[in-house]
Structures are given as C-alpha cells and as structure tokens.
Amino acid sequence: MGVLKVFKSLVIDSLDTITKGSKKYHIWMGFLTLVMLIGMYCYSIQLDEGLSVTGMTDRVSWGLYISNFTFLVGVAAAAVMLVMPTYVLKDIDFKQAVLIGEGLAVAALIMCLAFVVADMGGPSVLWHMIPGIGVFNFPASMLTWDVIVLNGYLFINITIPLYILFRHYQGKEAKKKVYVPGAVLSVFWAVGIHLVTAFLYQGLQARPFWNNALLGPRFLASAFAAGPALIILVLAVIRSFTAFKIPDKTIKKIAMIVTVAAQINLIMLVSELFKEFYAPTHHSESAYYLFFGLHGKDALLPWIWTAIPMNVIATIILTFGKFRNKLKVLYFCCFLLFVAIWIEKGFGLIVPGFIPGPYGKIAEYLPTGIEIGVTLGIWALGAFVFTILAKTAIGIELGELRYKPK
Amino acid sequence: MSDNKKWYTLDLGLNKKKSTSSSCGCGNSQGSCTSQAQQTKEEELSADEFYERAVNAAIGDERKKDGFEQVFDVKMDRRDAFKKLTASLLIGAGAVSSCTSITKDSDSKEKAQIDWEEQFKGNYKLMTDDEKKSTVDRLMRSYELRTGKNINMSSKNAEEDVLFGYAFNISKCQGYMNCVSACVEENNQDRNSQMQYIRIHEMDDGKGFNFNEADDNYYHEVPAEGHFYMGTQCFHCDNPPCVDVCPVQATWKEEDGLVVIDYDWCVGCRYCMAACPYDGRRFNWSKPEVPENEVNKNQHYLGNRMRKKGVMEKCTFCVQRSRKGKNPACVEACPTGARIFGNLLDPKSTIRWVLENKKVFRLKEDLGTEPKFWYFMD
Ligand code: SF4
Ligand code: SF4
Numbered sequence: 001m002g003v004l005k006v007f008k009s010l011v012i013d014s015l016d017t018i019t020k021g022s023k024k025y026h027i028w029m030g031f032l033t034l035v036m037l038i039g040m041y042c043y044s045i046q047l048d049e050g051l052s053v054t055g056m057t058d059r060v061s062w063g064l065y066i067s068n069f070t071f072l073v074g075v076a077a078a079a080v081m082l083v084m085p086t087y088v089l090k091d092i093d094f095k096q097a098v099l100i101g102e103g104l105a106v107a108a109l110i111m112c113l114a115f116v117v118a119d120m121g122g123p124s125v126l127w128h129m130i131p132g133i134g135v136f137n138f139p140a141s142m143l144t145w146d147v148i149v150l151n152g153y154l155f156i157n158i159t160i161p162l163y164i165l166f167r168h169y170q171g172k173e174a175k176k177k178v179y180v181p182g183a184v185l186s187v188f189w190a191v192g193i194h195l196v197t198a199f200l201y202q203g204l205q206a207r208p209f210w211n212n213a214l215l216g217p218r219f220l221a222s223a224f225a226a227g228p229a230l231i232i233l234v235l236a237v238i239r240s241f242t243a244f245k246i247p248d249k250t251i252k253k254i255a256m257i258v259t260v261a262a263q264i265n266l267i268m269l270v271s272e273l274f275k276e277f278y279a280p281t282h283h284s285e286s287a288y289y290l291f292f293g294l295h296g297k298d299a300l301l302p303w304i305w306t307a308i309p310m311n312v313i314a315t316i317i318l319t320f321g322k323f324r325n326k327l328k329v330l331y332f333c334c335f336l337l338f339v340a341i342w343i344e345k346g347f348g349l350i351v352p353g354f355i356p357g358p359y360g361k362i363a364e365y366l367p368t369g370i371e372i373g374v375t376l377g378i379w380a381l382g383a384f385v386f387t388i389l390a391k392t393a394i395g396i397e398l399g400e401l402r403y404k405p406k
Numbered sequence: 407m408s409d410n411k412k413w414y415t416l417d418l419g420l421n422k423k424k425s426t427s428s429s430c431g432c433g434n435s436q437g438s439c440t441s442q443a444q445q446t447k448e449e450e451l452s453a454d455e456f457y458e459r460a461v462n463a464a465i466g467d468e469r470k471k472d473g474f475e476q477v478f479d480v481k482m483d484r485r486d487a488f489k490k491l492t493a494s495l496l497i498g499a500g501a502v503s504s505c506t507s508i509t510k511d512s513d514s515k516e517k518a519q520i521d522w523e524e525q526f527k528g529n530y531k532l533m534t535d536d537e538k539k540s541t542v543d544r545l546m547r548s549y550e551l552r553t554g555k556n557i558n559m560s561s562k563n564a565e566e567d568v569l570f571g572y573a574f575n576i577s578k579c580q581g582y583m584n585c586v587s588a589c590v591e592e593n594n595q596d597r598n599s600q601m602q603y604i605r606i607h608e609m610d611d612g613k614g615f616n617f618n619e620a621d622d623n624y625y626h627e628v629p630a631e632g633h634f635y636m637g638t639q640c641f642h643c644d645n646p647p648c649v650d651v652c653p654v655q656a657t658w659k660e661e662d663g664l665v666v667i668d669y670d671w672c673v674g675c676r677y678c679m680a681a682c683p684y685d686g687r688r689f690n691w692s693k694p695e696v697p698e699n700e701v702n703k704n705q706h707y708l709g710n711r712m713r714k715k716g717v718m719e720k721c722t723f724c725v726q727r728s729r730k731g732k733n734p735a736c737v738e739a740c741p742t743g744a745r746i747f748g749n750l751l752d753p754k755s756t757i758r759w760v761l762e763n764k765k766v767f768r769l770k771e772d773l774g775t776e777p778k779f780w781y782f783m784d
Contacts, residue, residue: 050715051674052599052692061679061689121674121689121716128529128654128673135529135655135671143653143677205647205773206683358685359607359638360618 006403010169013401014392021391024241032384039377042370043118051121054371059363060354064371065119067346068378071226072108072115073150073197074219074345078227079105079157080190082254083183097250099393100238101231102161107386109154114378142200149193156186165396170403194220207353208283218268219345224261226341228254229334234386236331244394248327255330259318262337266315289362290352299364300351303343310340513551520548530668530707531658535563542707549712557703559711562729564661570723570778571663571750573760574637577784578744581606581628581635588739592724593710594702596694603688603721604639604736637745638769639736640665640686640721641777648678648687657718663750663778664725666708667718674716683773687720723747750778 021029046053056063079101086098117123128134129147138144160182167174198216205211232254239246276287290300314336323329356362367375395401527541538561549557586604595601607620611632620636629635642665649657649665656672659665679687693715705711706726713719724734728747732738737745748757760766764782 050690050692054691057691058679058685058688061676116675119675121676121718122672125671125673128656128671135532137653137655140650141653141677143651143675147653200677201680204651204681205775206681353680356618358683359605359620359622361622361685 006166006170009403010166010401013169014388014395017395017401018388018391029384029387032380032387035380036377036384039374039380042373042377045370046118046374047123053368055365055367057363057365059357059361060351060365062119062350062354063365064347064367064375065115067350068375069112069115069119070197070201070350071342071346072112072382073193074223074341075227075230076105076108076112076153076157077190077194077220077223078231080187082228082231083160083186083190085253086183096244096246096397097231097235097254099161099164099397100234100390102157103386103389103393104227104231104234105157106154106389107382109150109157110385111378111382112150113154114381115375118374118378142196142203145196146193146200149189149196153186153189153193156182156189160186161393165393169396169401191220194223201349201353206358207286209286209353210349212272214268214272218265218272221261221265221268222341222345225258225265226338226345228258228261229337229341232258232334233331233338234390236327238390238394242394243398251327251330252325255318255324255334258334258337259315259324262311262315262318265341266312269311285356285360286352289355290348294356294362297355297362297364299366300348304348307340307343307348310336311344314340517548517551520544520551524548524670527670529655529671531655531671535561538563538707545707545711553698555698555703557701557705559705559707560726560729561707564664565729566661567749567751568662569750570642570728571748571757571761571780572642572723572778573746573757573764573766573780573782575742575744575746575784576634576636576781578742579606579635579637579740580742580744581608581624581630581633582741583628584739584741585637585736585745588735589721591700592702592727592735593722594694594696594705594712595688595719596690596692596713597697597700598695599691601688601690601694601719603686604637605685607636607638608633609636636781638684638686639779640682641684641769641775641779642721642723643684644776644778645774647681647683647773647775651677651681653677660708662729664708664723664728665720666722666725667720668708669711669713669717669719672717674718676718678718683770683775684777687718690715690717690719 054063054065079098082098082101117126120126129136129144131138136144138148160179163179163182164174195216198219201207201210202212202215232251235246235251235254238244273287273291276284280288285294288294289297290304292298293301314333317323317329317333318337324333351365355364392401523544528537530538530541533541542559542561546557546559549555583606586602586606589595589604590597590602593603595603605622607617607622608624608628608630609616609620611634613619615636624630642659642663644659644663646659646665649659652658653675654671654673657665657667657678674689676689679689690713694713696712701712702710704726706722706729709722709725724732724736727734733747737747746756746760748755750757750761752758760782761780766780766782768777768780
C-alpha cells in the first residue's frame with residue numbers, strides 16, 4: 001500500500017519536526033504543557049466534586065465554558081473567509097494563509113468540543129449522544145444539529161489541508177478537482193455552524209435576551225471580525241519566527257475582511273441597543289443588567305465597558321486605510337478587536353441571558369479559580385494543537401519535509 | 407422546629423444526626439474492601455499489592471462505572487477517589503480477566519454485574535414494560551447490596567384517561583412553606599445544597615403579581631403584614647420547551663401529562679434548564695446527600711429515586727404517589743387547602759370544578775407552553 005507507506009513516513013517526519021526546534025519553541029511548548037497539566041488537575045477536581053466547584057448555580061446555569069465555546073465556534077468559522085477566495089476565486093494572495101487558517105479552525109473546534117465536554121455533568125455517559133448507540137434527538141434539539149455540524153466541519157477542515165499537504169509532501173501538486181468541491185462545501189458549512197450555534201440560544205422563548213432575530217447574523221459578523229483578526233496575529237508571529245513567507249499584501253487583504261465585518265458588527269450593535277433602550281420593555285432587563293447593572297448588581301459592567309470602547313476604537317482606526325496599512329497599528333487593532341469580541345460574544349452574551357431569572361431574580365455569576373484553570377488548560381490545548389499542525393504544515397510548504405522513497 | 411421560635415425556618419433535617427452506615431469509600435460493607443488500608447499506608451504498597459487493591463477498589467466502586475457517583479450514602483475523599491479513578495484506568499481491559507480473583511465474594515460479583523448492566527442500559531422512555539421492570543428490580547437489588555436495606559421502586563406506567571393538572575389558590579396561601587419541606591422529604595432532594603422544587607414568592611399587596619420585587623427566599627414569620635404569596639414549581643407544560651431541546655431525549659412528557667426525566671440517561675448539559683421559562687428545573691451540582699434514615703423508600707423510577715451528581719431533576723407531581731391515586735406531598739401538606747390536584751379528564755374531579763367555576767389564569771401564557779398549572783383567587 002503506497003499511500004499508507006507515505007502516510008507513515010509523513011507521521012514519522014512530522015513527529016520529528018515537532019520535537020525539534022529552537023529554544024524559544026521548546027519553552028513555548030513546555031509552558032503550554034504546564035498549563036494543560038494544571039487544567040487537567042482542575043478538571044479532575046471538578047470530576048470528583050461535581051460542577052459545584054464552578055461558579056454556576058441553578059440560577060445561572062451556563063458560564064465560562066459555554067461562553068468560550070460560543071466564541072470559539074466563531075473563530076473556527078472564520079477560516080472560511082480565507083478559504084473561499086483562495087480555492088474558489090483563484091486569488092493566490094491567500095494561499096499560505098489558508099493552511100494556517102484551517103489549522104486554526106481545527107484547533108478552535110477541538111477547543112469547542114473540549115469546552116462542551118467540560119461543561120457536561122456526566123461526561124462518562126456522553127455515549128448517549130452517539131447516533132445509533134444512544135438516542136439522538138434529531139431534529140428537535142438544536143444541540144444535536146450543533147453536534148453534527150461541528151463534527152462535520154472538523155472533518156472537512158482536517159481532510160482538505162491533509163490532502164493538500166500530503167500531495168505537497170510527495171512533491172506533487174494538489175489536484176483542484178479533488179479539493180475545490182470540499183472547499184466550496186466548507187464555505188456553506190462554516191456559515192452553518194455559526195447559525196446553528198446562534199439558533200441554540202435564539203430558539204429559547206424562555207430567555208428574551210437571546211430570543212431575538214438578530215442574534216444569528218450578529219454572530220456571523222462578529223465571528224468574521226474576530227477570527228481573521230486572530231489569523232492576522234498568528235501570521236504575524238509565524239512571519240517573525242519562521243522562514244515561512246507571508247507577503248504584506250496577504251495580511252492587508254485579511255485586514256480588509258476584518259474591517260468590513262467589524263463595521264457591520266457595530267451597526268448591528270447600534271440596532272440592538274436602540275431596540276433595548278429606546279422603548280425598554282420587561283424584556284430589556286437583561287440588557288440593562290449588562291450595560292448598567294440592576295438593583296445594585298453590576299458584576300458585568302467592567303467587562304462590557306471594556307469591550308465596547310475597545311470594539312469601537314478598533315473599528316474606527318481600521319476604517320481608515322492609512323492606519324490599517326501600518327502593520328503595527330493593524331496588529332494592535334486586531335488584538336483589541338479579538339479581546340472585545342471575546343468578552344462580548346462570550347461573557348456578555350451567555351451570562352445576561354440568565355439574569356434576571358425567569359421570575360426576575362438577580363443572581364450574579366463569577367467564575368471560580370477551578371473553572372478558570374480548566375478554561376486556560378483548554379486554551380493551552382488549542383494552542384498546542386495549533387502549534388503542532390502549523391509546524392508540520394510550514395515544514396512541508398517550505399520543502400523541508402519531503403517524502404524520500406527508499 | 408422548636409416551639410419558642412417566632413419566625414419560620416425551613417426544617418430540612420440538617421440538624422438531625424447524620425448516619426454513618428459505611429465510612430468506606432468502596433461502598434462494600436462485606437469487609438472485603440481494602441481502601442481503608444490503602445488510605446493509611448498508601449506509599450508502601452508493592453506493585454502486586456497495588457494491583458490487587460486497585461482491582462478491588464475499582465470493582466467495588468461505582469466510579470469505575472461512570473465517573474460520577476451513584477453511591478448514595480458513601481463518603482469518599484478526593485485523594486481516595488482520584489486514586490480509584492486512576493486504578494480503574496490502570497486496570498482497563500485487564501478487569502475482565504482479573505474478575506476471577508475477586509469473585510470469591512458472590513455479592514461483589516453481583517454488584518459488578520449490576521453496575522455493568524446499569525452503565526449500558528438504555529433510555530427508560532424506550533424500554534418495554536419488561537425491561538422497565540427488570541431495571542427497577544436491579545436498582546432495588548443494588549440498593550440492598552450496598553446498604554443492606556430494602557427499597558420499593560415502582561415502574562408503574564401512566565394510566566389511561568388520566569391527565570394530571572394542578573391549581574393554586576392565591577387567596578388561601580399564607581406562605582407557611584409546609585409544602586416545600588414535605589416535597590424535600592418526599593422526593594429525597596439533596597439536603598446539602600437545600601434543593602427545593604417549590605419556590606414561594608412573597609409579594610407586596612397593592613403591587614399585583616410583581617415577581618421582580620417578590621422575595622422567594624424569606625425567613626420570617628408568615629403571613630407577613632401587607633404581603634401575599636404565590637408558589638411556583640415545574641408546571642408540567644403541555645407543550646414543554648424543555649423536552650424539545652434535550653439532545654438525548656432524557657426528558658419527555660408521559661401519557662398522563664407528567665414531564666419526567668430519566669436521571670440515568672441525562673448527560674447533564676443543562677440545555678433544558680435554559681429552555682424552561684418557569685425556573686422549574688434543578689441540577690445536581692454536587693453529589694446529592696440524603697441521610698439514610700430520612701430516605702423515602704417508596705420510590706418510582708421516574709420520581710423520587712436516588713439521583714446522582716451531574717444530572718437534572720425537578721418536580722414530577724410526585725409520580726410515585728399520583729399514579730397510585732394519592733395526592734402529591736405538597737397538596738397533602740398544605741394546611742390552608744391552597745393546593746388542588748387531580749385528573750383533568752375526570753369531569754367530577756375538584757380540579758375540573760375549579761377550572762370551570764373560578765377565574766383561572768396561568769403564567770406567561772404568551773409563550774405558548776400551556777402549563778397544566780392554574781392560579782385562581784376566591
Ligand atoms: S415548567 Fe419548565 S421544566 Fe416544567 S414542563 Fe414546563 S418548561 Fe418543562
Ligand atoms: S440536562 Fe439532561 S435532561 Fe436536560 S437537556 Fe441535558 S441531557 Fe436532557
């Protein structure tokens with residue numbers, strides 16, 4: 001079996017590359033491993049004592065885990081913004097960025113799944129969700145849709161780059177016929193994972209804060225700002241640490257995407273704020289809580305009032321091409337935007353959905369140390385996975401990794 | 407509650423002495439357990455000894471089974487538990503072959519067998535009556551093996567031409583909360599976290615049904631001047647949003663209208679909790695604990711049987727009572743007669759009389775959930 005042999009050699013070679021590297025690389029990986037171990041320790045405590053070690057209660061029953069999950073779905077979906085022009089529209093600028101983007105999507109999806117598992121009360125009976133063995137409540141439950149689209153997206157994002165890298169590894173060109181249909185599919189799929197995740201919340205009549213038609217589109221807009229923003233930052237790092245060439249032009253094109261998405265996101269934010277505050281109803285209380293606090297309870301104020309200015313400032317700066325084209329400024333804006341959207345689409349979206357409760361009870365939520373430990377551990381896991389994937393991909397693309405038939 | 411106290415406090419039995427029927431982490435009362443020894447001289451075990459003990463510990467322990475406890479009266483400290491978790495991982499596939507070495511004790515063999523079947527049993531909703539029966543038998547046997555005591559667990563199905571409904575008389579309720587404590591005791595709710603299915607909201611006279619300003623956690627003498635009271639719990643909606651969202655169909659509406667949960671099928675995602683507009687659901691954030699002598703041993707699979715950590719639960723209109731023709735515990739406990747329960751399909755039932763003769767209303771009707779829980783006033 002020729003293919004298997006090549007594959008085996010690819011695995012061995014990539015193991016070889018990922019274990020070798022500069023001192024900085026080893027420190028980075030060592031650091032990530034340490035954080036992951038801490039996360040695992042925290043998780044073992046959670047497994048043992050139950051979710052009571054988190055800040056969640058009957059009143060606010062989803063917290064940091066689900067917030068991060070929601071946000072990361074967005075990051076994962078953003079890879080598509082690079083896939084589309086490269087594979088389909090033959091815009092070569094993006095070619096190098098795409099592999100990185102898809103690697104990022106894979107890492108983000110793995111984090112998503114890890115966050116969902118971390119949030120489960122009974123991770124050991126998760127097999128109940130496997131279609132065929134368990135009972136899969138499809139199509140009634142949006143969560144089952146989410147399981148399908150996330151895993152499907154993961155599959156697509158693993159196979160396409162794998163195929164391309166596999167061909168390049170053997171010194172051959174990847175065949176367009178094979179990967180373009182997959183790429184086109186992934187474009188639609190990415191929009192799908194996003195909408196479905198939004199529908200998860202949007203479909204709950206019990207929570208007026210989420211039960212609003214703009215939730216899905218706003219998810220898309222913010223994701224297409226935050227995801228590419230992260231890709232720009234990652235590309236910047238890769239550019240300075242490896243021999244991988246990423247032209248300025250590529251980064252500037254991605255910056256364009258970030259800008260447009262951020263602008264649309266801002267418009268929708270204004271529309272949302274108008275609706276909540278111009279003619280406030282009983283249903284606007286969650287928004288009041290988020291932005292101004294209710295009855296002296298204001299745990300989310302510092303968060304949201306960090307996020308909003310960051311978001312606005314970054315969007316304004318990005319809007320002017322003069323600033324956007326200065327890379328330093330661009331990186332700064334991307335960082336601002338990324339953090340702002342993390343707060344807004346994570347914490348700022350999930351927690352107020354539960355506050356005030358169904359009968360107006362205001363019970364606040366603050367994550368505990370253990371919860372934060374697990375969260376950091378999962379982020380470290382994502383970074384770890386991404387580093388491995390990126391290092392192999394870059395090795396192949398630079399021609400350092402090549403199949404040598406014996 | 408002592409007599410000289412003026413204000414009302416909820417008596418959850420927390421002050422009663424806790425029973426210590428078994429202090430051993432493995433839950434094995436037969437003496438074949440070694441986890442005590444393990445605790446004291448854990449460092450000096452030879453490899454063989456460790457393996458042997460690990461096998462014992464793992465087989466006698468529910469942790470191996472599902473990673474979260476199904477033990478009801480057993481305390482385990484974290485270090486011990488973590489060790490067992492590791493031990494059971496270590497054994498892994500070896501467990502099957504090494505079974506022979508520990509099956510001297512037929513009880514532990516049976517226990518292992520039960521645990522095995524329990525881990526891989528299906529969804530109760532989809533079981534045939536025979537399967538339901540054997541599941542319930544297995545659980546009763548399991549409890550007996552673990553604690554040496556017998557419980558009575560029913561798998562009684564819904565009867566035909568029955569649809570349960572509930573009505574609440576706002577004029578009568580004085581906020582005594584007898585219903586709350588009766589419910590806690592009847593349904594074996596976790597005493598540690600003071601889980602309560604029923605919430606009584608204390609509202610201000612003259613402000614109408616203003617839930618926002620109501621207090622659902624009061625500790626003073628009732629009825630308090632200038633207040634009225636209103637109870638909420640799961641309303642057993644006829645169009646329950648909580649049921650649709652469950653990814654594994656661990657919660658569903660029975661033929662007689664009860665919305666129930668299979669605690670062993672629930673994966674603990676809490677999606678149903680987010681979907682419920684009435685704050686009807688409660689989650690076991692940690693291992694629920696009920697002192698052995700306070701356990702209500704008249705149980706139903708879908709009702710008040712013991713829950714474990716990380717699963718959802720809620721009011722079941724006391725399925726263990728209502729399907730036997732009795733009133734739920736809250737109805738029975740209410741000293742004012744504010745609570746009315748019955749079969750909506752029976753034209754001669756009190757509940758039907760109330761619905762036909764009183765001006766009834768329901769909460770958040772605009773959501774289309776069709777609660778089977780009505781409020782009315784005299
Ligand atoms: S009150 Fe809530 S938990 Fe009960 S049936 Fe209705 S939606 Fe479900
Ligand atoms: S918590 Fe349990 S019952 Fe509720 S939706 Fe999740 S699996 Fe279903």
